[in-house]
Amino acid sequence: xxxEQLLEVIERYLNGxxxxxxxxxxxxxxxxxxxxxxxxxxxxxxxxxxxxxGERVELENRLNAIHHEIDVYALVExxxxxxxxxxQLWRHHHSKISVAASIAIFAVLAILFISGNLNNNSxxxxxxxxxxxxxxYNKSHVTTTGGAQSLPSNKIQTDKYRGTGFALTxxxxxVTNYHVVSGADSVYVQDVAGRSFKVKVLYTEPxxxxxxxxxxxTAFKGLGxxxxxxxxxxxxxxxxVFTYGYPQDSPVYGDGRLTSSNGLNGDTIDYEIxxxxxxxxxxxxxxxxxxxxxxxxKAKETHLEGVHFALKSGYLLDAIQNIPTDSLTHKPVLxxxxxxxxxxxxxxxxxxxxxxxxxxxxx
Amino acid sequence: xxxxxxxxxxTDSEIVFGILNNSESAIKRLYVAYFPMVxxxxxxxNGTADDAKDIYQEAIIxxxxxxxxGDFELNSKLKTFIYSVCRRLWLKRLSQMNRYGGDIRxxxxxxxxxxxxxxxxERDIQxxxxxxxxxxxxxxxxxxxxxxxxxxxxxxxxxxxxGYTNADNAKTQKYKCLQxxxxxxxxxx
Numbered sequence: 365x366x367x368e369q370l371l372e373v374i375e376r377y378l379n380g381x382x383x384x385x386x387x388x389x390x391x392x393x394x395x396x397x398x399x400x401x402x403x404x405x406x407x408x409x410x411x412x413x414x415x416x417x418g419e420r421v422e423l424e425n426r427l428n429a430i431h432h433e434i435d436v437y438a439l440v441e442x443x444x445x446x447x448x449x450x451x452q453l454w455r456h457h458h459s460k461i462s463v464a465a466s467i468a469i470f471a472v473l474a475i476l477f478i479s480g481n482l483n484n485n486s487x488x489x490x491x492x493x494x495x496x497x498x499x500x501y502n503k504s505h506v507t508t509t510g511g512a513q514s515l516p517s518n519k520i521q522t523d524k525y526r527g528t529g530f531a532l533t534x535x536x537x538x539v540t541n542y543h544v545v546s547g548a549d550s551v552y553v554q555d556v557a558g559r560s561f562k563v564k565v566l567y568t569e570p571x572x573x574x575x576x577x578x579x580x581x582t583a584f585k586g587l588g589x590x591x592x593x594x595x596x597x598x599x600x601x602x603x604x605v606f607t608y609g610y611p612q613d614s615p616v617y618g619d620g621r622l623t624s625s626n627g628l629n630g631d632t633i634d635y636e637i638x639x640x641x642x643x644x645x646x647x648x649x650x651x652x653x654x655x656x657x658x659x660x661x662k663a664k665e666t667h668l669e670g671v672h673f674a675l676k677s678g679y680l681l682d683a684i685q686n687i688p689t690d691s692l693t694h695k696p697v698l699x700x701x702x703x704x705x706x707x708x709x710x711x712x713x714x715x716x717x718x719x720x721x722x723x724x725x726x727x
Numbered sequence: 728x729x730x731x732x733x734x735x736x737x738t739d740s741e742i743v744f745g746i747l748n749n750s751e752s753a754i755k756r757l758y759v760a761y762f763p764m765v766x767x768x769x770x771x772x773n774g775t776a777d778d779a780k781d782i783y784q785e786a787i788i789x790x791x792x793x794x795x796x797g798d799f800e801l802n803s804k805l806k807t808f809i810y811s812v813c814r815r816l817w818l819k820r821l822s823q824m825n826r827y828g829g830d831i832r833x834x835x836x837x838x839x840x841x842x843x844x845x846x847x848x849e850r851d852i853q854x855x856x857x858x859x860x861x862x863x864x865x866x867x868x869x870x871x872x873x874x875x876x877x878x879x880x881x882x883x884x885x886x887x888x889x890g891y892t893n894a895d896n897a898k899t900q901k902y903k904c905l906q907x908x909x910x911x912x913x914x915x916x
Contacts, residue, residue, distance in 0.1 A: 368902045410909060411876050416850075417857045418877030423791060426751070427784045430758045436766070436776045443767035445832075 370400070374407050525725040528609035528648035528661070529553055529577060532684065533696050534587040536561075536579030539680060540647030540723045541662055542568050545575045553579065553721035556615065560724070567687045572633060573662055573675060574683045575647075577723070590699035591715045592649070595656040596678050599635070601625060607639050607661050607674075608713060609648030610722040616645075617713055620670075627673045628663075634673040635659050641672045647723060650674040655704025655712055736760045739805045746794045758787060761806060764835065765813045771832050772817065782820070786812040789847045803838065811837040815844045860911040868904035875901060 627634025745753020
């Protein structure tokens, strides 16, 4: 039997087109001939698969036709869960946002680096800049110093930097800030009456920003009894404090409060005070209402209004103790009798003014 | 339109008996009723509307075959079954595309349907083999085979369509075509 004929017979068998006799004969043949039997099974499976394939294609076409009738776009809008806008923004633009953020961070770091703000003593550097600005805007008024390096004077050609100092003893020991006199060729102090005396720098403590000067001028006849005393213990927060100094040619009084027992970045050697201070106030006395010296006016925070710093007087007392004995004829004796206490502020200033000096630095 | 149809969600038994009775409207109602649910699943899990269509139609086919085979038990909900199959298919698709981020946002409860999906996948492979074999077969063989074995046309009709002078020629042609189709089908890996 040829293959083609066999196939036709198999198909007739599978389709049930055979008569009863023929069918029985063929089934007998399947049992006897395993080869024919397997051909039957194979054909049945293959045509079955073909049939199912056809059904599948037809079903898919039907589904597509149904799908075609659905308004998918409207549904998409309806079922989409819209996350909050910030999440959406992040999802859609996170790469851009990341790049922008990195650039911003880089730019900030670069600016900080260029402007020197990455240094620890940023406010001192800033102060210097502040001073420069002040000089530009206010040339005729501000001629004195106060910053780390102080500023060149425009009005008075002779002296280069200025600060304030105040007397420690009646025999002419004066204290000011180290930064006022650092790098000086010669230093003079000028009293309230306008008389200048030559001083020498007796002792310095750069780490505490203290310089102790001694009037060496022969014209100097000594001061009267110092009216104020020096307070070793720390003063309390919110205490009323005042200062007196030479940010300009004439002395300037300023008062305020002790706002923090720590200075810049928590520096424990300084107080933070709210007393108005300008370049030139550096080295001036900081007194409490009873007329005790509690600190030395030192610096200001330029980023913030009304934040100024004063060295605690305890460090001044230590510095006095540390003055080498061979540079002194005798140990300095500090005044212990306060004659300012109980006076009105005007009276206090009247007494105080004779003991506060303008420090003029030449180099 | 979809809203009107959605409001008339058919009951499960309506659908099952409808499909068993080859009711055209049953499939349509089924399709329209649950498409939004699947669209929601796919759209909100990194898919498009076209993905949703593919996945949903596959799931409908799985369900259809299961009902036709008579082993769909009415105790499990049609909705859950469809959702589960779609979820399973979509997870598979996502991992094939390497877009699967490890979690999927679910909107319905679901049940395990791995067996159904696996069976369906195997069948799909057979069908796609058949499809490409038929493509390779070319005309007129493709039409002769489709007419005879799929559309149940008689040899007489086929003879007339193709202008064969006698049925024997047509039979010989059909035989050759079938042999070639088998060869093409089994050659494929």
